[in-house]
Amino acid sequence: MAANKPRTSSFSRNVGVVPTSQVPGLKHGPNGTVFLSSGIADLDKILGGGFCLGSLVIIMEDPDAPHHMLLLRNFMSQGLVHKQPLFYASPAKEPRGFLGTLPNPVSLKDDKSREHDTEQEKTLRIAWQYKKYFEDQNLDSQKDGKVEYCSDFDLRRPLDRHALSGQCIDCVSLQDCPNLATLYDRCSTFLAQIPRFDGNITLAGRISIQSFSAPQCHFSDKEWDMLSFIRSLKSLVRSSNAVAAMTFPPSLVSPTVLKRWQHLADTLLSVRAVPDEDKDLAKLLTGYQDMLGLLNVHKVARINTQVPVILEATTYSMKLHKRRSLVLECLNQAPVDGSSGTSHATSGSCSVSSKTGALDF
Amino acid sequence: MAAEAISRALRDGALEGEHAPALTIKDSIHAPLGAFVFDHILAQLSSNISSSKSQAQGIVLVAFARSPQFYAELLKSKANDAASLKKWLRIVDCYTDPLGWKIQLAESGIVSNRSTQNATTASLCKNVRDLDMLFSSIVELGKEVIRETKGRFAVAIDSVSEILRHASISSAASLLSNLRSHDQVACLFWLFHSDLHEMKASSALEYISSMVACVEPISNTANGKGMNSENVPLIEQNLGRGKFSVRFKRRNGRIRLMSEELHTEQMGINFVPAFEGHVTSQSLVPKVQFNLQLSEKERNDRAKVVLPFEHQGDGKPIQIYDGRRSVSESKTENKETNAEKMHVNEDSGRGEIIYIRDSDDEMPDSDEDPDDDLISDSTIFFLTVGILELLTN
Numbered sequence: 001m002a003a004n005k006p007r008t009s010s011f012s013r014n015v016g017v018v019p020t021s022q023v024p025g026l027k028h029g030p031n032g033t034v035f036l037s038s039g040i041a042d043l044d045k046i047l048g049g050g051f052c053l054g055s056l057v058i059i060m061e062d063p064d065a066p067h068h069m070l071l072l073r074n075f076m077s078q079g080l081v082h083k084q085p086l087f088y089a090s091p092a093k094e095p096r097g098f099l100g101t102l103p104n105p106v107s108l109k110d111d112k113s114r115e116h117d118t119e120q121e122k123t124l125r126i127a128w129q130y131k132k133y134f135e136d137q138n139l140d141s142q143k144d145g146k147v148e149y150c151s152d153f154d155l156r157r158p159l160d161r162h163a164l165s166g167q168c169i170d171c172v173s174l175q176d177c178p179n180l181a182t183l184y185d186r187c188s189t190f191l192a193q194i195p196r197f198d199g200n201i202t203l204a205g206r207i208s209i210q211s212f213s214a215p216q217c218h219f220s221d222k223e224w225d226m227l228s229f230i231r232s233l234k235s236l237v238r239s240s241n242a243v244a245a246m247t248f249p250p251s252l253v254s255p256t257v258l259k260r261w262q263h264l265a266d267t268l269l270s271v272r273a274v275p276d277e278d279k280d281l282a283k284l285l286t287g288y289q290d291m292l293g294l295l296n297v298h299k300v301a302r303i304n305t306q307v308p309v310i311l312e313a314t315t316y317s318m319k320l321h322k323r324r325s326l327v328l329e330c331l332n333q334a335p336v337d338g339s340s341g342t343s344h345a346t347s348g349s350c351s352v353s354s355k356t357g358a359l360d361f
Numbered sequence: 362m363a364a365e366a367i368s369r370a371l372r373d374g375a376l377e378g379e380h381a382p383a384l385t386i387k388d389s390i391h392a393p394l395g396a397f398v399f400d401h402i403l404a405q406l407s408s409n410i411s412s413s414k415s416q417a418q419g420i421v422l423v424a425f426a427r428s429p430q431f432y433a434e435l436l437k438s439k440a441n442d443a444a445s446l447k448k449w450l451r452i453v454d455c456y457t458d459p460l461g462w463k464i465q466l467a468e469s470g471i472v473s474n475r476s477t478q479n480a481t482t483a484s485l486c487k488n489v490r491d492l493d494m495l496f497s498s499i500v501e502l503g504k505e506v507i508r509e510t511k512g513r514f515a516v517a518i519d520s521v522s523e524i525l526r527h528a529s530i531s532s533a534a535s536l537l538s539n540l541r542s543h544d545q546v547a548c549l550f551w552l553f554h555s556d557l558h559e560m561k562a563s564s565a566l567e568y569i570s571s572m573v574a575c576v577e578p579i580s581n582t583a584n585g586k587g588m589n590s591e592n593v594p595l596i597e598q599n600l601g602r603g604k605f606s607v608r609f610k611r612r613n614g615r616i617r618l619m620s621e622e623l624h625t626e627q628m629g630i631n632f633v634p635a636f637e638g639h640v641t642s643q644s645l646v647p648k649v650q651f652n653l654q655l656s657e658k659e660r661n662d663r664a665k666v667v668l669p670f671e672h673q674g675d676g677k678p679i680q681i682y683d684g685r686r687s688v689s690e691s692k693t694e695n696k697e698t699n700a701e702k703m704h705v706n707e708d709s710g711r712g713e714i715i716y717i718r719d720s721d722d723e724m725p726d727s728d729e730d731p732d733d734d735l736i737s738d739s740t741i742f743f744l745t746v747g748i749l750e751l752l753t754n
Contacts, residue, residue, distance in 0.1 A: 063568040065614040092542065175535060215534030215565035251564045276615035292614050 025082030026053075026204055027149055031304040036084070036204050036243055037150035039074030042328035044150050046316070047300050048309060051243045051267065053204055054196070055301040056234045058265035059247040061211065065273030067293040067318060068247040069101075070326055072208055074153055075245050077102040079206040081151050085168035087190040089183065090210040091217055095171040098210075102159040105151035106325065154324040168193070174209075174217045180229040187233060191240040207237070207244040213252050223257040230264050266301035271318070285317070286332040292318045295328060363607040363619035364398075364632045367572060368405040370609070374416030374513060374547035381513075381541045384550035385521075385566050388576040392603040394623065395576050396426070397630045399552045403432075403517055404439045404629070406548075410449050410515070417515035417547035419449035419506025421499050424456045425523035426552075429483040451502040453495070454483040455523070461487040490527045492536045503545060513547035516540055521566065522554045530562045537569050574607045579622070601625050605632065 027035045027049060035050035044050045051057055061068045079086050080102065088095055170190050177183045187207060194205040213220050220226075230246070237244045250258050250270075262268055272294045274281060282288045295316045300309040316328040367384060375381040384402070388395030403422070409415040422432060429452040436446060458464060464487055484498060503514040518524070524533045540546050555563050567573050578599045606620040622633045 063564070064608070064610050064616045067614055091538070093539065214538075215531055215568060216538045218531050220531050220534075220565075221529070221561075249568055252561065252568060254561075273610075273614060273616050276611055276613070276617045 023202060023204075025078070025084060025149065026201060033303050034201060034204070034241075036082075036206075037078050038071075039076075039078035039150065039153060040071070040326050040328065041150045041152065042316070043071075043295075046297060046311065046328065047267065050150070051245070052301045052303050053201070053241050053243060054238045055243060055266035055303060056230070056237055056264065057243065057245040057267040057269070057301075058261070059245065060262075060268070060270035061247050061249045062271055062273045062293070063249050063251050065271070065293055067271040067273070067295075069210070070155070070292075070318070071269070071271070071295075072210055072245065072247060073102050073155070074326060075206065076208050077104070077153055077159055078151060080159060080163045080167060080169075081105055083167065084203070085170075085190070085193065085205040087170045087172075087187065087205070087207045088210070089172040089174055089186075089208070091174045091214040093173055093175060095173050099164060099169065099171070100158055102164075103153040103155045104157040104159045104163075106154045152325050155320070155326065156324050174212070174214070178218060180219050180222075180225050184229060184232055188236055191236050191242055194241045196239055196241050201241050203241065205240070205242040207233075207242055207246075209244070209246040212246050212248040214249065215252060220252070223253055226253075227257060227260055227264070230261065234264060234266075262298070265299060266303070268297075268299035270296045270298060272296065287317065287319065287329070290319045292320065292326075294318065362632075362634055363574070363605060363621050364401070364623075366609065366619060367402060367574060367607060368409070370572060371402070371406055371515065371548040371550065372409045372415040372417075374515075380538075380571075381543075381546045382548045382572065383537065383541050383570040384548075384572040384574060385570040386550065386552045386574050386576070387555045387563070388552075388603075389554060389556040392576045392578040392599050394600075394603045394625065394630070395552050395554065397625055398574065398576060398605070398623070399517075399519070399550075400435060401630050402550060404436065406515060406517075407436055407450070408439065411445055415515075415547070416513055418508055418512045419451065419503070419514045421451045421453065421502045421506070421514055421516050423453045423495070423499065423516070423518045424483075425459070425489075425519040426456070427519060428456050429454050449506050451506055452483040453486050453498055453502065455486045455489050455495075455519075457485060458487055459489045459523075459527070489524065492524070492528050492532045496536055496539060499540065500543065500545070507545065513545050515547050516549040518549070518551035520553070521551045522557050525558055525562060530558075530565050534565050534569055537566075541569070571610045572607060574605065576623070577604045577606065579604050 025036055027037075029035045029049045029052065034053045035044075036053060037044055037050045038047070059068050059071055076086055076088065076099075088098065090098060092098065170186070172183065172186055174183070190207070191205065194203050213223075213226060233244055233246075248261070250261075253261065274288075274291055274293055278288075285291070295318050297311060297314050297316070300311070302309060313330050315331055317331055319327050319329060321327045370382050371384065373382075386395050386398050386402070388398075403420075406415065406417070407420065410417055410420060424432060432452060433443075433446065436450065437443065484502060486495060486498065489495065499516060503516070506514050521533060521537075524536075537549070537551070540549055551566075553563070553566055579602050580595070580598075601624060603623050604620065605623045606618065609617040609619070611617055624631045624633060
């Protein structure tokens with residue numbers, strides 16, 4: 001069923017009128033929140049719609065692998081496709097260079113394969129009768145020809161020139177910032193153009209900060225300054241129509257600061273690398289050959305509600321679908337001889353054990 | 362294997378638009394063989410450069426811990442002559458006068474200036490605290506060795522530990538990452554003593570590099586306690602042998618781990634493949650709760666389960682307590698597979714279930730057993746007797 005009754009639980013904020021969203025790239029979510037897409041359809045589904053406007057997304061990097069760049073690329077490209085202003089900061093000397101690596105959405109002529117899939121689905125209709133209970137927003141929007149909420153990005157092709165030109169893209173090199181106050185000023189100037197009012201939202205923006213505590217930055221040893229910057233950034237983002245995504249390497253900060261950092265996030269993800277040619281992992285996981293890395297979802301943003309999100313699975317494998325777009329899949333694991341001896345099944349077994357417990361049925 | 366893979370990666374250099382491969386060689390006091398590994402890799406890269414097999418057309422060597430003469434001698438002994446060395450080798454001399462004291466003393470006239478002639482072109486660095494100046498002198502010297510405009514050079518830094526004595530980790534890291542992202546640098550590698558610095562410095566350097574090579578003692582018990590004067594044989598052993606493990610960050614985003622042993626010899630070091638330990642990657646994936654294997658205890662318990670059949674296959678007649686007092690009729694009742702009558706048998710110890718049928722005085726299952734009309738008790742009895750007769754005849 002496409003239309004949902006608004007939740008009237010006492011733990012969730014009641015929103016009187018739910019306006020229809022005319023702005024491309026924004027979607028209304030529960031509890032009066034507005035979502036924008038992360039650029040990866042699977043991630044949007046896992047997070048319950050996308051990234052919430054006003055939230056801070058933190059991605060913990062793995063120092064051995066550049067998978068966080070994939071997430072950031074999709075995030076930034078999605079913003080440019082929807083013509084949302086973008087602010088990008090990185091430790092490189094020339095951050096503009098990164099814009100050349102942003103992926104392009106899959107063009108319409110590649111959609112022929114998708115039509116073929118829908119035809120196949122018709123023949124399976126008898127078995128899959130419950131499909132009508134699922135929301136099928138994406139399919140609808142494709143047929144209308146409108147801009148999709150979440151585009152399918154082809155990682156092999158760079159973003160078209162026309163998407164980059166004429167856009168409000170602000171790039172900052174973190175090495176050029178002598179201290180965090182300058183960076184904070186740049187962020188607040190950027191966010192001043194997308195303030196939040198109670199009326200309809202016309203524009204949403206994205207902030208993307210890559211490798212925030214990289215050792216090249218001069219402020220990387222001032223951990224408390226970095227924490228207070230993140231807090232201030234979070235408050236700036238809350239009062240504007242933007243989403244801030246930040247990545248950082250957790251191995252470079254001290255453990256107590258790392259805990260605080262993790263708590264500051266509204267949505268917390270982490271990426272991990274997998275070893276190459278590892279026979280054990282190949283036996284444990286099906287699809288190991290195609291795997292790029294692992295993505296963990298630690299925390300999902302919940303704004304205006306106290307009801308938490310409990311995910312079915314928190315570890316996903318990152319793969320490339322047809323070598324071009326990033327997909328996230330649940331892990332298919334072989335059963336592991338994990339906790340030796342204390343298997344949870346023995347308590348209810350019908351085996352006769354030599355020693356009996358106090359309550360022996 | 363691992364050392365050759367490193368040499369190959371450094372020889373192949375950087376792709377267009379990519380950062381140059383960077384190697385960290387890490388050692389500690391327990392296995393102080395890092396300098397040997399550095400020399401070995403330097404020699405390998407030099408031979409690739411002089412035979413034009415590598416992307417790099419020259420090397421800029423930043424010498425902190427050892428003098429430029431040492432390196433000139435080292436490379437000459439590996440079948441390079443002085444003239445060809447001049448073509449592709451440049452040395453930044455941070456060894457002779459790193460903080461500029463000798464110059465100051467000479468200028469103030471206290472000490473007479475005795476300048477030594479060095480065979481190689483070594484550019485003297487008088488202030489190692491100024492990393493920007495160091496960066497520009499490296500780049501300048503690099504431009505001297507490359508032959509064409511699109512050429513690249515390699516950079517080797519004797520010891521980043523020495524840099525970290527005079528500069529902060531962030532400026533050292535920014536020097537290294539700027540070198541990596543410079544489009545004329547083919548590859549770079551450096552030596553680092555991990556026990557001289559905080560963990561943070563070590564992890565920062567590992568973060569910047571694309572290959573990390575660790576030299577560790579063979580036996581891991583050589584920590585703290587073992588390294589005192591009583592354990593001289595162990596210390597001596599660690600000076601001659603070590604475990605060489607390398608972590609490669611590959612382009613596809615995966616990590617490759619390789620490990621071998623290294624032995625010091627007269628003419629340098631030798632790498633020997635070692636038995637690779639079993640690396641369990643079970644920590645990466647979440648533990649799955651179900652377990653299809655049986656542990657030993659579970660297997661034993663399973664063997665002890667009393668099954669509701671006529672006999673357990675071990676030749677002994679079994680009596681299954683079926684809830685009624687009259688056990689003598691059990692022979693004919695054994696065929697009953699009604700689950701209500703099965704109970705935990707005499708081994709149950711403290712707990713027991715005592716089941717007393719309400720309808721105790723009735724004939725057993727005369728009206729309950731639906732199979733009664735299919736077969737009757739007496740027929741079974743006669744059949745059993747018949748089989749016994751056949752067997753005894």
